[in-house]
Amino acid sequence: MSSTNSRISLVLLLLRLSVFLVIFMWTLDKFVDPGHAAAVFETFYFIGGLGALPIYILGAIELVILIGFVMGIRKGFTYGAILLFHAISTLSAFKQYFNPFQSPNLLFFAAWPMLAACFALFYLRDLDTRWTFDLGSAKTK
Numbered sequence: 001m002s003s004t005n006s007r008i009s010l011v012l013l014l015l016r017l018s019v020f021l022v023i024f025m026w027t028l029d030k031f032v033d034p035g036h037a038a039a040v041f042e043t044f045y046f047i048g049g050l051g052a053l054p055i056y057i058l059g060a061i062e063l064v065i066l067i068g069f070v071m072g073i074r075k076g077f078t079y080g081a082i083l084l085f086h087a088i089s090t091l092s093a094f095k096q097y098f099n100p101f102q103s104p105n106l107l108f109f110a111a112w113p114m115l116a117a118c119f120a121l122f123y124l125r126d127l128d129t130r131w132t133f134d135l136g137s138a139k140t141k
Helices: 003-032 034-045 052-071 075-092 105-123
Strands: none
Touching: 003 034, 003 052, 003 075, 003 105, 034 052, 034 075, 052 075, 075 105
């Protein structure tokens, strides 16, 4: 592996691990406090009345995709899904961007660099080879 490829793969690994950490915490929230997750769905996605069971199911699906993402499995699908999840999350908070200095709205702006990281991972997924698992050859890189 060339020095440039090694540097790129390290940067993409660090992006993948940091994006994983954030989304993993959001996923855990669905299991630890499904009421909070339901309130988020109602406030930001206009989907009300979700009980614990639908939140647990969504959390389980999200967790499976997230594990595939952090392992670099089926990158087109898992990286794309993570990009889509975070894009929806970022755009759904549009009201907070119009009033940035009302607490805690300033924190919502942190979603934009993370969205750029999700896009970079999706766009450069073929270069993201460090600590990935290729199902086709059944070996780690």
